[in-house]
Amino acid sequence: MTVASRLSKWFFYLLLLPATIALCGWQGWSWWSWASAPVAASNPSGASTRDNDAVQIRIPPGSTAEEIGETLKDLGLIRSLTAWNLWTRWQTLQDGNGSYQAGTYALSPSDSLQEIAGTIWGGQVVERSFTIPEGWSIREMAAYFEEQGYFSSDEFMAATQQIPREQYPWLPDGLPHLEGFLYPDTYIVAGEVTPQSVIDQMLDRFAQVALPIYEQGQATTPYSFLEWVTLSSIVEREAVVAEERPLIASVFARRLEEGITLGADPTVEYALGIRQTEDQPLTLNQVNTPSPYNTYINPGLPPTPIASPGRSSLEVSLNPADTEYLYFVARYDGTHVFSRTLAEHEAAQAAIHDGRAAQSESTSETTN
Structure with a gap:
């Protein structure tokens, strides 16, 4: 191959490189847009399996980022565990002292991956x-x-x-x-x-x-x-x-x-x-x-x-x-009869018992 031919070939590759980079970038952006989009958005009718209602999720103390992501994916709240891990690494670089917080959260399939991750990262518990x-x-x-x-x-x-x-x-x-x-x-x-x-x-x-x-x-x-x-x-x-x-x-x-x-x-x-x-x-x-x-x-x-x-x-x-009270007995209406002596107390008990018996008999006659 002549020098001129080689130069022509490399010149062709140089012309093709920007188009290749652009194609890869578009594909990566397209994947990320899909992976991080709200799960509920995949159903244009809005009739998701959870009716877009908030899902309560409990993050136990000591949970790793990957464990949290797996739970979210299992519940249908995020699409991609890979996207979740990428977002976690990026957020860790941005906020080296932060982390996902344990607690109970109300999350929705209509939230994006970034919104869900931000909620848990920020500890916005229910x-x-x-x-x-x-x-x-x-x-x-x-x-x-x-x-x-x-x-x-x-x-x-x-x-x-x-x-x-x-x-x-x-x-x-x-x-x-x-x-x-x-x-x-x-x-x-x-x-x-x-x-x-x-x-x-x-x-x-x-x-x-x-x-x-x-x-x-x-x-x-x-x-x-x-x-x-x-x-x-x-x-x-x-x-x-x-x-x-x-x-x-x-x-x-x-x-x-x-x-x-x-x-x-x-x-x-x-x-x-x-x-x-x-x-x-x-x-x-x-x-x-x-x-x-x-x-x-x-x-x-x-x-x-x-x-x-x-x-x-x-x-x-x-x-x-x-x-001077030493006794009390319940009337069964929330109140009590209070007495000073045992004789008074026994009389109160008898009166309440007789009253209940009379009421029961009256109720029985009315029913019959």
Whole structure:
């Protein structure tokens, strides 16, 4: 081949090179546009398998970028794991101190890969809330958290048996569980939600609300910290009508002072893991079932609280009303009849029993 021929050949290649580069660049841009585009955009009708609704995804702590990408691809939120890894490397170069954040996210197939990655990289987690009513036991909380999809009941129960006294030194010594010290309230949570994280929130709230109440009345109360919370929990479970809380606390305070058993139904319910109703009240056998929590049998307070008391029950239990009442009986409408003597109490019980019997008979006649 002559020199002129070689020059002509190289000149041809030089002319072809820009076109080749342009073609490769167009193909690469075309692939990236497809790989990073919203998944839902592939269906012009908009009828994606998820109807473009947000998908909640949980990123556990310690997840690698590739693991997160695989999860997103499996859920149909991104098209290409390769594109995801390329974006991750580029973002790492741009932000050397950043990384994907653990937590719960609401992501949509209509979001682009860059939008999804940016959301997780920036830790834009979904805020969620949970509400614990006054008077709930740990077991009721556990069932609630499982029902809401936060974590299993068993996980929560196990976590409540770990007593973090190093973090919360005010917790009484020798507690078998955290019953009574998980403050009932509504909480906002963001990021990773675990049994320990919600327990910490509730213990923090207890310290914020309950500890100052006890500190202010500690000098005049006969109760230790544990006794106070335990008594408050019984008052909380007995009281249905707010106005009766001081009277209920007064009855229990007087009975404790005079050495009379409390005879509180909620302690028997707690011991047996049941909840009595108007149609299924406690039976005599149940009331006589031996248990450290049965205050019909054992004098004084049970060994631990039986539920989570709210502020009102905590306050009235520390400073109960000064009354002469020693007894009360439920009317089954949320209210109680309070009595000073056993004779008055028995008369009240008989009147309530006769009233219920007459109502039942009247209802039966109407039905027939």
